Amino acid sequence: MENNEYLEVFIEESKEHIQSLNDQLLVLENEPENMDTVGEIFRSAHTLKGMAATMGFQDLADLTHKMENVLDAVRNDQLKITTDIIDVIFQAVDQLEGMVLDIAEGGDGSSDVQELVNTLQAIESNQGVVSVNELTKETKPESSDQAHFYQFDQFELAIIDQSKENGFENLEVTVKLNENCLLKAARVYMVFEVLEQIGEVIKADPTVQDLEEENFDLQFHVLLVTKDSAEDVKQKILKVSEIEEVIVSTFEQDKNVQANNDENNKVEKESIESKESSQNKNADDSKKKTGKGVTSKTIRVNIDRLDGLMNLFEELVIDRGRLEQISANLKHADLQETVERMSRISGDLQNIILNMRMVPIEQVFNRFPRMVRQLSKDLGKKINLDIIGAETELDRTVIDEIGDPLVHLIRNALDHGIETPEKRQEAGKKEEGDLLLEAYHSGNHVFIEISDDGAGINREKVVNKAISNHVITEEEASQLTDKQVYQLIMSSGFSTADTISDVSGRGVGLDVVKNTIESLGGTITIESEEGKGSLFSIQLPLTLSIISVLLVEVEKEKYAIPLSSIIETAIISKSEILNAHNKKVIDFRGKVVPLIDLKNVFEVPTEKQDDEFYSIVIIRKGDRMAGLVVDTFIGQQEIVLKSLGDYLGDVFAISGATILGDGQVALIVDTNTLIN
């Protein structure tokens, strides 16, 4: 393979296009008349074909080419979209995906595409005439009215092109500032604020940077993509004071479109070009999401490099802690000031690095609509899948791991949760089962919830199974709460299906899901009501390596308690401690909270006598709380999570270690295991 250096880009982009094909096909199935969607699909297929042909993957190119022909027939009203056609195209997309995966794994991407090609050909020829000459098909109306903008890069062209098809106006706005305007940059800023609210600025003349630096006279031009009318735009801008005049005209651009189109065919020939094309893709993506254009440009970075950056930064955080401590001890004014500044800057840096690693969970979620469609067909069930919060961001490392567990849970919900339409009708429910996939942030955690309105979990069945599998004894079973019973289905070797189906009977149970989630530092809980449905709730940490903690001291030992699990700290006098069932509890804002003495839990060698006052850290796990008794609070600090190493493995109530400012190791308390 001569094109090795482009192979990675090719694979990445192919995957994106395949995903987009999947997404758009699902949309098309629901709205067969939507020509915009057909256009989207056509473009993705077209780009994919061009890329595959350039890279020399002939089978891939052939298959996409036939797909494209069918789509073109649809576009030209020669063919009506039916579920059958969509099924065939889905099959083709599946095969494409297989081929791309094969290439990614070092194969040559060859595959027997003949059958599908024939089928596609049949679909296409049923409807008679279809133009084969796709390459020059996509032309745009031409016009030659150009004023200030005639130099565009491919990225901008893509947006302009796209926005028109999506019903946006491309407006050229000329703003003239008042002659005695004092703060020109500020005015420009305000104008841009207004513009940003009504649309997206694609290009500015002079450039935005020049505008910010006041490198212009009194007049500037911007190219705006908006849904507002020219007059509205004008009125809105005139609301900003010290504006002399606003001229808004429709912007028409031409010829370049053709160039843009051809560019798809020679993509990959230059690395710069391929980067731009990925930007095109990104532009497309967010357009779908927001219905707006895109202002920021992106660059693809290898995750290894980000990991390297992260590792270096972790070292820096440790040294920062050390410097802070040294400067606090020395009390040297200049040093303190410098260290403070450095702390602030590295804090900002930390945010940037962490944000850089954040990826919307959409990446994982977007494969589910397709999966659910296929599964519900296979299982003969009717499912309505809703996805909420796909834009929720998670650390890249978590994203990579969370996909498989979610697939498992969704399969589980479809297979065991939601009943067949007949059964649902008997139970007086609507035929179509609801499956809701939701992601949201809360505190330092991300929650992912999968809920269905299916049959729920049958407590008795679970208990019986658990007893027959020797997971629990009969005696234990009678004492378990519902929640504890549901947790049982995640113990190893457990499956509630009466018959092992093709879908979930793969020899791995929910225990794998649980393990994966726990290895990410997360938890999973199950709620269920028989006949009404179940809810699987996954809680995950936002990032994996740098966390905020409260450092506390117990005798001479220092421990770190993650801030995410702390509600607040309190100092109470001995007299406020009550006894309930031989357990020490306190009354915390009207709630009875049990006390856990860290000294006892960690068997700290004690010297001191009991104080008159207790320092207490109130922690929580879900809706339960506990108070950790410590000796002193040291303070809040950002720390780098380190493992204790394989030799020690799992240590009770310790989730890891960190290195403090003085170079010593402090242990991180796993509060979740303390509340049980």
Place this chain on the structure above:
Amino acid sequence: MKEVTSNHQSIIIELDKEEYAIPVEVVGAIERMQHITRVPKTANFVKGVINLRGVVTPIIDLRERFGMESMEQTESTRIIIIHMDKYDVGFIVDAAYDVLDIPEEAIEPAPQVIGTVDADYIGGVAKVDKRLIMLLELEKVLSQETYHAAIPGQEG
């Protein structure tokens, strides 16, 4: 440990006045005693963890691991940092001194019982000049079964 070279280059350590050999390839560093952070609920011979240039490293007291009486640390007490395939750990030893070439022919199989140490950890005994040096079988020293068996209050 399984190599068939004719010489075993080893670091010689001292425990309770006897000499033991650790293959030089696995020794990463020899450190002076430093603050050790105790880790609760681990085996009693695990003294805790230290910060070894940014890596949190567990520390094992070899005396306690071998069931000898523990000793106050002295000027000569050392921590030997070991890098194995699976684990990075440190051993507390009474002293560590020289690097010695132990000729293959000087090594004899371990007798059943030597002193207080269970022969299980001893891969062989070498006679070099007039010294008797025991070759440590590190995989056995670090076996997870032994580790788990030594955690107080853990059933099974």
